[in-house]
Amino acid sequence: MDKLQLHGFNNLTKSLSFNIYDICYAKSEQGQRRYIEYIDEAYSATRLTQILTDVTSIIGAEILNVARQDYDPQGASVTMLISEGHDVPETVTNAETPGPLPESVVAHLNKSHITVHTYPESHPHAGISTFRADIDVSTCGRISPLKALNYLIHSFESDIVIMDYRVRGFTRDIAGQKHYIDHEITSIQNYIADATADRYQMIDVNVYQENIFHTKMMLKDFNLDNYLFETDQGALDKDEREQIQRQLNQEMAEIFYGRNYQLRR
Structure with a gap:
């Protein structure tokens, strides 16, 4: 798409809602509590502030204000008010290419905000614990928050990722x-690095005429050891391992497809 010659400021609002889920199995009630404590420490308000600070750097923004809070008994929130950086590179584009990974950081953002809220929770009987983080990046101007996707996916232990991207409002050209x-987009998937995309099953639901784009991702490979908290599968008998794997697979499928299923025994 050719560069638009605008009349005044770019008034388009681009919003990315990004939800990640980390799922595990903790055999005992005490183990479930320790998992929640571990998650609360790993994703405290301080850690989340650093992640969002890195996002503002990736998109070339400046932080105006930070509000953050750890909650009792669990969870945390961070909200940042941000503004466009003083030096905006002419190379910044909205092209359907992946944004940077954590090792490299470049881009730009206009006045807006970034928020994150966490929701750790446990099933009272099944031993399944699920950690959810909701991140919203809203920008005004010519750069898309989609450029921060790769960094965000790699900043969390993402078993499932659900993303919504929408462009709202309008801007005028000089005529x-x-x-x-103000940019071409066919899928959020085009902003995800190939090495990351290869690890996930992905589904799109897009409404092009409304500039609404939706993508869901779920890890393809399942290794039970990666989902056991303070438990080694060698300490479980065959029936226990199979039952736990069915429970974990059901939890992931229900979140991914947004509906409940009857567990098969």
Whole structure:
């Protein structure tokens, strides 16, 4: 798409809602409590502030204000008010290419905000614990928050990722014509690095005429050891391992597809 010659400021609002889920099995009630404590420490308000600070760096923004809170008994929230950086590189684009991974950081953002909220929880009987983090990146201007996707996916232990991207409002060109989107996009998937995309099953639901894009991701490979908290599968008998794997697979499928299933025994 050719560069638009705008009349005044780019008034488009681009919003990315990004939900990640980490799922595990803790055999005892005490183990479930320790998992929640572990998650609360690993994703405290301080750690989340650092992740969002890195996101603002990736998209070239400046932090104006930070509000953060750890909650009792669990969970944390961080909200950042941000503004466009003073030096915006001319190379910044909205092209459907992956954003940087944690090792490299470049891009730009206009006045807006970033928020994150965490929701650790446990099933009272089945031993399944699920950690959810909701992140919203809302920008005004010519860069898309999608450029921060790769970094965010790698910043959390993401078994399932659910993303919504929407462009709202309009901006005018110098002839007065309204533009309801200022960059080409066919799928959120095009902003994800190939090495990351290869690890996930992905589904798109897009409404192009409304500039609404939705992508869901779930890890393809399942290794039970990666989902056991303070438990080694060698300490479980065959029936226990199979039952726990069915429970974990059901939990992941229900979150991914957004509906409940009857567990097969």
